[in-house]
Amino acid sequence: MVNIPSSIDDTVPAAEVEDVELYHPHSWWTTYVFSQDAKVIAIQYSLTAISIGLVALVLSWLMRLQLGFPGYFTFIDADRYYQFITMHGMIMVIYLLTALFLGGFGNYLIPLMLGARDMVFPYANMLSYWLYLLAVLVLAAGFFVPGGPTGAGWTLYPPQAILSGTPGGQSGGIILMLVSLILFIIGFTMGGLNYVVTVLQGRARGMTLMRMPLTIWGIFTATVMALLAFPALFVASVMMLFDLVLGTSFFMPAIVEMGTQLQHGGGSPILFQHLFWFFGHPEVYIVALPAFGIVSDLISTHARKNIFGYRMMVWAIVIIGALSFIVWAHHMYVSGMNPNFGFFFATTTLIIAVPTAIKVYNWVLTLWRGDIHLTIPMLFALGFIVTFVNGGLTGLFLGNVVVDVPLSDTMFVVAHFHMVMGVAPIMVIFGAIYHWYPKITGRMLDEIMGRIHFWVTFLGAYLIFFPMHYLGLLGAPRRYYELGESAVNPPSAHDLNVFITLMALTVGAAQMLFLFNLVWSLRHGKEAGGNPWRATTLEWQTPTTPPPHGNWGKELPVVYRWAYDYSVPGAPQDFIPQNQPNPDRLSMENAS
Amino acid sequence: MHESAKTKPSATPALPRPSGLSGFAADWASDQRTFKNVSWGKAMMWIFLLSDTFIFGCFLLAYMTARMSTTVPWPNPSEVFALNIGGQEVPLILIAIMTFVLISSSGTMAMAVNFGYRRDRRKTAALMLLTALFGATFVGMQAFEWTKLISEGVRPWENPWGAAQFGSTFFMITGFHGTHVTFGVIFLIIIARKVWRGDFDQERRGFFTSRKGNYEIVEITGLYWHFVDLVWVFIFAFFYLW
Ligand code: HEM
Ligand SMILES: [Cu+2]
Numbered sequence: 011m012v013n014i015p016s017s018i019d020d021t022v023p024a025a026e027v028e029d030v031e032l033y034h035p036h037s038w039w040t041t042y043v044f045s046q047d048a049k050v051i052a053i054q055y056s057l058t059a060i061s062i063g064l065v066a067l068v069l070s071w072l073m074r075l076q077l078g079f080p081g082y083f084t085f086i087d088a089d090r091y092y093q094f095i096t097m098h099g100m101i102m103v104i105y106l107l108t109a110l111f112l113g114g115f116g117n118y119l120i121p122l123m124l125g126a127r128d129m130v131f132p133y134a135n136m137l138s139y140w141l142y143l144l145a146v147l148v149l150a151a152g153f154f155v156p157g158g159p160t161g162a163g164w165t166l167y168p169p170q171a172i173l174s175g176t177p178g179g180q181s182g183g184i185i186l187m188l189v190s191l192i193l194f195i196i197g198f199t200m201g202g203l204n205y206v207v208t209v210l211q212g213r214a215r216g217m218t219l220m221r222m223p224l225t226i227w228g229i230f231t232a233t234v235m236a237l238l239a240f241p242a243l244f245v246a247s248v249m250m251l252f253d254l255v256l257g258t259s260f261f262m263p264a265i266v267e268m269g270t271q272l273q274h275g276g277g278s279p280i281l282f283q284h285l286f287w288f289f290g291h292p293e294v295y296i297v298a299l300p301a302f303g304i305v306s307d308l309i310s311t312h313a314r315k316n317i318f319g320y321r322m323m324v325w326a327i328v329i330i331g332a333l334s335f336i337v338w339a340h341h342m343y344v345s346g347m348n349p350n351f352g353f354f355f356a357t358t359t360l361i362i363a364v365p366t367a368i369k370v371y372n373w374v375l376t377l378w379r380g381d382i383h384l385t386i387p388m389l390f391a392l393g394f395i396v397t398f399v400n401g402g403l404t405g406l407f408l409g410n411v412v413v414d415v416p417l418s419d420t421m422f423v424v425a426h427f428h429m430v431m432g433v434a435p436i437m438v439i440f441g442a443i444y445h446w447y448p449k450i451t452g453r454m455l456d457e458i459m460g461r462i463h464f465w466v467t468f469l470g471a472y473l474i475f476f477p478m479h480y481l482g483l484l485g486a487p488r489r490y491y492e493l494g495e496s497a498v499n500p501p502s503a504h505d506l507n508v509f510i511t512l513m514a515l516t517v518g519a520a521q522m523l524f525l526f527n528l529v530w531s532l533r534h535g536k537e538a539g540g541n542p543w544r545a546t547t548l549e550w551q552t553p554t555t556p557p558p559h560g561n562w563g564k565e566l567p568v569v570y571r572w573a574y575d576y577s578v579p580g581a582p583q584d585f586i587p588q589n590q591p592n593p594d595r596l597s598m599e600n601a602s
Numbered sequence: 603m604h605e606s607a608k609t610k611p612s613a614t615p616a617l618p619r620p621s622g623l624s625g626f627a628a629d630w631a632s633d634q635r636t637f638k639n640v641s642w643g644k645a646m647m648w649i650f651l652l653s654d655t656f657i658f659g660c661f662l663l664a665y666m667t668a669r670m671s672t673t674v675p676w677p678n679p680s681e682v683f684a685l686n687i688g689g690q691e692v693p694l695i696l697i698a699i700m701t702f703v704l705i706s707s708s709g710t711m712a713m714a715v716n717f718g719y720r721r722d723r724r725k726t727a728a729l730m731l732l733t734a735l736f737g738a739t740f741v742g743m744q745a746f747e748w749t750k751l752i753s754e755g756v757r758p759w760e761n762p763w764g765a766a767q768f769g770s771t772f773f774m775i776t777g778f779h780g781t782h783v784t785f786g787v788i789f790l791i792i793i794a795r796k797v798w799r800g801d802f803d804q805e806r807r808g809f810f811t812s813r814k815g816n817y818e819i820v821e822i823t824g825l826y827w828h829f830v831d832l833v834w835v836f837i838f839a840f841f842y843l844w
Contacts, residue, residue, distance in 0.1 A: 026634045033812050130642040133811040199653060207646045210636040219631040237649065241656035249664065249774070257759040258770035260664065273759065276674065276767060281667050285660060569633070 025215055030127055032560050046132035047559050048117045051139050053450070055113035058139075062146050063106035064521075069098040071518055078511025080492045089177040091491040092161030097152070099164030100187070103293065104194060105146055107435055111300040112198070112236065113142060115442060116205050116229045118450070122549035123223050125214025125567040125589075127560045129204040138204070141197025149190040157181030163489060165290070168261035168282050169274075172254045175267070184254065188247045195240045195247075205233045214548070216569030220324070221588070221599075223547050223573040224317065227324050228303020231331040232296045238335070239292035246285035253277070283345055287338035294431050295334045299327055301438035302369055305391050307573070308441050309373055311545045312388035313380030314584050316574035316598045318372045326365035326372075333362045343411050344418045352411040359409035363402070370399060381577065381584070385543075386460040390441030393468040394434050401430025404479065419489070422482025425475050433471045440467070440524070447528075448542045452555050453535030459527040463520050470517035477506050544585050547573050551587050572599040647822045651829045658833050661775050662840055668767040669844075677763035679842050682751070697842050700743045701834065704783075707736030708831045711824045718820035723797055726820060730794035733827065737787040744780050748773070772841065779837055782830045786823075793823050 035041040045051060073094050076086045086094075117135070121128050129135045152159030161177030162170060162184065174180040178187075209222070209230045222230075249260040253274070261282045262274035310317045317323060339347060339355040373395055382388065404426040408414045417423065440463070447455050482488075485498035493499035541550040553563040567589040575586040581596050620628055630636055637645060669676055680693040687695065714729035755762045756769045796802065796815065805814040 026638070031813065131646065131811075199650070203646050203650055203653075206649055207642055211634075211640065211642055211645050213634050216633050218633045219636065221633075237653040238656050241653060242660050244657060245660035245664065252758065252770065252774060256770075258774075259759070259766055260668065260770060276668075276672055276765060278667060278671055281664060285664070288660075 027211075029566060032127055033132055034559075044136060046128070046136045048121050048129045048132065048135060049450075049557065049561075051135055052114050052117035054139050055109055055117060055142065058143055058146055059106050059110040059114060060525075062101055062150065063110075065150070066098045066101035066106060067518055067521065069094040069101075071515060073098065074511040074514040076491065078508045080494075088491040089158075089161060092163070092489070093159050093177050093183075095489060096161050096163055096166075096187075097149075097159050101149070102432065103164065103297070104191070105149065107297045107431075107439075108198075108236070108293070109142060110439060111297060111435070112205065112229060112233055113139065113201055115225075115300060115304065115446075116233065117201070118446070119225055119549065120205055120208050120229065121212075122449075122552070122557060122561060123226050123547050123573075124209065124212065124217055125548050125562070125569060126208060126212045127562065127566070130207045130212050131204050134200045135204045138197045138199075138201030141193055141200065145190045145193035145197060148186050148193060152178065152183050152186040152190075155182035155186065157183055160184040160187045165283075165286060166250070167286075168250060168253065168277075168279050169263065169265055172250065172262075173265075173267055180254075185251065188251045188254075191247045192244060192251075195244045198236060198240060202233045202237050205229065206237065214567050214569050217588075220321070221569060221572045223303070224306040224320070224323055224327070225300070225303040225547075227327050228299040228301070228306075231327050232299040235292045235299070235331050235334065236296045239289045239296065241289075242285045243289035246282055246289070249285075250282065280342075280345055280347060283342050284338070287341045288335075290341065291338040292331075292334045294427075295330060297431055297435050299331060301394065301435040302327060304442050305394050305438050306369075306373065306376075307547070308387045308391040308438075308445055309376050310574050310576060311445075311543050312385050312391070313377050313382045314576045315376055315380040316576055318375040318378075319368075320572065320574060322368060323372055326369050329365045330362060333358060333365075337362060340409055340414075343414050349411075356409055356411050360406070363406060363409075366402060370395065370402075385444075386455070386457070386464055387441040387445040387543075389461075389464045389468075390437045390444065393464070394437040394441065397429050397437060397468075397471070398434040400476075401426055401428075401434060405430060417482060419487055420482035421478045421486045421488055424488045425478035425482060428475045428478075433475065436471075437468070440464070443528075445543065446549075447531070448538030448555075449549055449552075450556055451532055451535070452538055453531050453533075454538050454542060455531045455535060456527050459523055459530075463524045463527065466520035467517055467524075470513050470520065473513045474510050474517065477510055481506065541587075544583070546571075546575055546585050546587050548588055551589050571597045574598065641818055643818060643822050644825070647825050651825065654829070655833075658775075658778075658836070661771075661778060662836065665767075665771040665775060665840065668771055669765075672765040672767060675764040677761060677765070677768050679844070682763065682768075683747075683842055685750075694842055696743060696747055697838065700740055700747075701838055703736050703743070704740050704831050704834055707733045707740070708828055710736065711827045715821045715824045718797070718817045721803070721817065723800060723803070726817075727794045727798040730790050730797065730820070730823075734787045734790040734794065737783050737790065737827075741780055741783050741787070744776060748776075775837060775841070779830070779833060782833070786827050786830055789823055789826070793819055 033046045035045065035047075040046075042050065045054075072083075072086060073091065075083050076091055117129070120126070157178050157180075159178050160166070160171065160183040162179065166184075166187070170176050170179070172179055172184055176184075178184050209226060213222075249258075252258045253260050253262050257273055259274040259277035261279050262272070262277040263279065264275035265272050306317050306323060337355055337358045339351050340359045343352050343355075404422070408417060408423065408426055444455055444460055447453075481503055484500070484503060486493060486503065487498070493503075538555065540552065540555045543550070548567055548569070549557070551567060552558075552561060569588050570590060570592045571586065571588055573588055575581075575588075575597050577584045578586060578596055578598055580594075586596065629638065640648075681691075683697055684691040684693045685695045686692075710729050710733045714726050714733060717725040717729060751769075751772075756772075758770045758773050760766050761769045796806075797817075797820065799806075802815050802817050802819075805816075807814055
């Protein structure tokens, strides 16, 4: 038996905030469509994100077909290739990952895991989703306007982004992209304020900050970061829009285009890069921190062990979040900025590796001698650790100025960021869907399909992106439609490219199986019951599954312990829910 | 299902907490609320303002970059922003009046908040309307200033006196600020109407949110208004005094 010292968080204080009043929908429309229930909003966010994410997936196939079999698919010309790259990158990073982690998992899990009835301002929360949907539609409209979507690359660097030589540059494509980003940011802000205030001010009795599951810490920190980083993208988008439609010269230097001198002059393209990456780097962590948090909970639950070093994990999340605002110019080593900046930004970049490495050690130490159940969420969590470590290590290469300069803009970079912010967070998303699907629908996802999905996705993704490191070291540049016969593209690279393409198509096919599983299990999945994983956190303790509007029925839950009381010595079961009173002082909370 | 409807702090006293630094930490990390006695709405407004600060910060930094890196001369603000009164060029006179009006509006807003907490419906509503009037005057004068500059040939893409970025940053940033003021005015009028009608005394439900409001919304509106005012001070300093 573990004896813990008595502290003020032993006792559960009286309610400081009374129960809230919910909005009660009166019609089918306000229940399922214009719903103010965070759980419905979460599902709407997720389905929209997955739908547009599928578009990005298809685009990646098309790009890979071109790279694997250059010249074979005549409908993919150079312009199209750039449009595909741009839309693929932007959709994946913002409209899929950000929206799914914060709008999807954030909405579903924050109120449930914290023992709240809903977000604090459900109406604004609902608007957030509808603005997001609008942003997605505006973005997708780019495919249908004359000239097509923008082909400027997901970084949208001016001046080229708004010149006529770039596909979609002087037509609707780039305008739609910028407008869509602006809409997304406004919509996100409405949701993001909700998430932050709910975490800060809307928790259940007994749920102290240091008892929150790491999932919530990750989502919370990421949301705060997003609220501070998106403004830079907002400003950059507005200014670029003005350069384009009003003819201002914020980012446009004096420039000759196709033999004619343009009206622009005196603007600074580097300014755009600073604004973009002041958003862009935190964005990487906006995607990564929720993944860090979720994966911690998956590992702890499925290894039946308390998370190793909970406090350290929390502080690592917060410190990573803060540091990530002062590393942005490591994306600009070759931009021509003052070289002394490079030294500063390389240093801060490498410092971030410390808390990140601590997190990796703690995940591994949590697994160490745990009672590991190789469930599908656990498999994906393990897959995450492997791919994330891989991507993190190549990040150390790219963070150093002298190493980055020759590698910059090669396939090595593509390999790096796909590993670290493409594959790794996607692994967590899949793990999380397998983990929480039973709570959302009341049924388990099919096990066999799940295992096939995992192994094909994990191995396949590795086989797609690992060889790209090699291509990059050969010198193959990124964002090239076709390399032909050249020193950087020897015959062995051709074969490798064919192989990568075949793998990409295989991984894509596995996602179809996953989607099928999502739909099939809705009716045919095994009944899950309320707490199939025997987990401690509050969302598994709801009176009914799926949780009703208002989540908790009559009584709000009261929290007596942290989220990681697994395999507590002396306890009758190998988990103790957070809302179980603690008269015998049976908890690992203060031992950690 | 759930009768009580308070999202504001309840009267129940909080648990006694340790003093000193550990008390500070315990307070922040303690359950239910990180910021004691801060309601949801107020917390939300503060965090929104923090985010908005970053937007204005980026705009102003972009302006400074443009101004510092330009190779052509920057128009001289004390000539550009002068008004011809009685045959004499008076520098910065319009902007001085505008700033005075906006700062006064912050004063009336603060008074409205005060009367709001005393539940003085009439005075609160009247002071809020007065604040809105000041705000509208500010926007009106800004429109006048824009008209004057436009008639003198200032465009977002060029101007007669030098760097084109002068016009672009000026219209963009004052325009963005003016939009904030305009939203504030609309917000003030809506809330003033609710105060006047007694919504917060009768616990009438909001049209969209169907939640009961309370007088604190006056203070939250005030936070926004003071913020917009404060931002103006920076814009004023960076555009007109630099
Ligand atoms: C099966 C999965 C995926 C495949 C096969 C794939 C493939 C590709 C390819 C071929 C490129 C263009 C490389 C070049 O020519 O420069 C690319 C670019 C990119 N991808 Fe992916 N990708 C996948 C998933 C993802 C995911 C999940 C993300 C989310 C972060 C992502 C983010 C990006 C970004 C940001 C770019 C850069 C776009 C640009 O250069 O503007 N990708 N991807
Ligand atoms: Cu970065």
